[in-house]
Amino acid sequence: MLNFITRRLGQSAVLVLVMSALVFVGMYVISDPVAVLAGEDFTEADRQALAAELGVDRPLIVQYFNFLGNVIRGDFGSSFVYNRPVMDLILEKLPATLEVAFLAMFIGLVVGIPLGVYSGLNQKKPATKTISFATTVGYSIPNFWQGVLLIMLFAVWLQILPASGRGDTVEVFGVGWSMFSLNGLSHMILPALNLAIYTICLQARLARSGTQEVMYQDFMTFARAKGISRERIVRRHLVRNILIPIVTITGLQLGGLIAFATVTETVFSWPGIGKLLLDSIHNSDRPVVVAYLILITLMFVTINFIVDVTYALLDPRIRYT
Template sequence: MFGYVIKRAFQMVLVLWAVSVLVFVMMSFTGDPTYMMVPLDATEEQIAQARRLLGLDHSHLTQYRLFLKNVLQGDFGRSFVFRQPANSLILERLPATLEIVFLAMAIALVVAIPLGVYAGANPKRAGSHAVMAGSLVGISLPGFWVGMVLIFVFAVKLQLFPSSGRGPTQEVFGIRVSFLTWEGLRHIILPAVTLSIGTLAILMRIIRAEMMEVMRQDFVRFARAKGVGQRGVLFRHGLKNALIPLVTVFGLMLGDLIAFATLTETIFAWPGIGKLLVDSIYRGDRPVIVVYLMFVALMFVVVNFAVDVLYALIDPRIKIR
């Protein structure tokens, strides 16, 4: 186990280094941020001074060495727009993103598990076909369209939920959260539901496929022969084994939702890291974009590592070396 952890840690370092190279190269070819910092009537001397302040007067190799040195020290530079450390901006906006992501995953699991189990245990019934048709629709619908429809129906027409913003927050262990207040909870419902639709549909189809496979196994027939009821067969024996492959997918989906909630956050003006990324791209705020990309890469390698270890703990047949 210890050797496996060391090997994976080395692989994680290599992946992060490769990502740092790709991020630096991409940022180097996205234009000169100097012109975003100086007035339109700036002189050549002012432009050159701004380039020196930003460290852009060195060669690309020197810039990368300085960039890597600063990253290893936890310094990603200061935001060109907000005039504060870029990593503190990400950490400040991260709780808002985590709120809608975790609520979206909770909604997806609560709905997908019972429907997927039903559809897998009764594949020939009309209800199972309806569940699969609904999941296909959920996968096909674009997230931005779902968000706009939810805003139109529940915010504009019915006026049940706010159409944008995060609402009031409360501080818990130094972190601002909104789900502890009624008004904050009303603000979070629509973006969380929007974010959960695609994930819910995918999880439902995976659970159905795994349940159909598990229900054909000998241990299920043996459980029925012992007199175990239908609910016990489905949830205590069937679902327990069907969820093993779901661990990998769940981990990747969680990382995917955190990293790519940009459209949902933009539609609902939700002040998370996705909205921050979109604003930073529009404004050419290179340090914030770099921090975001490095954070996403770190999150995915850590989540993959955690999923591999958890997978081995859940399924004793798997040995990690």
């Protein structure tokens, strides 16, 4: 088991290192922070002085290794645009993204799994066809288009929910959270619902396929033959078995919601890390973009590592493969 964990840690470290190099080189190729920050009245000497101040006048390999050395010490550098430490910016925006992502995941699980189980148990009912059609449509519609439709319906036509902004926040341990105020919660509903639609559809499809597979297993047939009630079979045997793949997908999808809420945050003007990323790309703010993508890579690597180790603990065959 120790060898398995060591091997996975080594692979994860290599992945993060390769990802950091690709992102750093990519930002160097497509962006020029001096061109973005320099004013029209800047002379060539002013531009060179600005490049030296930002540290982009040195060879790329030197810049990259300096960056790695700083990262090892926990320093991701300072933003070119905001002139603030990158980690301060990300940690300031992170709570807004986390609360929307967790609310979206909660809605997706609470709604999606029961819909999927119902569809799997009642394959011939008209409601099942309706659920199947709705999940297919929701799974296929682009995220930004869903957001526009939600704004038109709830903010423009019905005028019951705000269309943008974060609303009032309440500080808990020095961090502002929208979920603890009614005004902030009303602002969270639309962006969370926009993220949750895809989650609902995915969880419903997973739960439905899992239900259809498990219902015809021998232990389920034996349970029905013993005369156990349908409700108890579903609760005690069916749900426990279909949750194994759902838990795996849920962990990875939660990481995806946190990392790729960029479109939703832009549509609803939600001040999270996704909107910070887009603004930083637009402004060629290289330290913010590189730090963001490296942290997201670390998050996914950590989630995958936990899943791998969990599987190895549950199934000894995996650790010896």
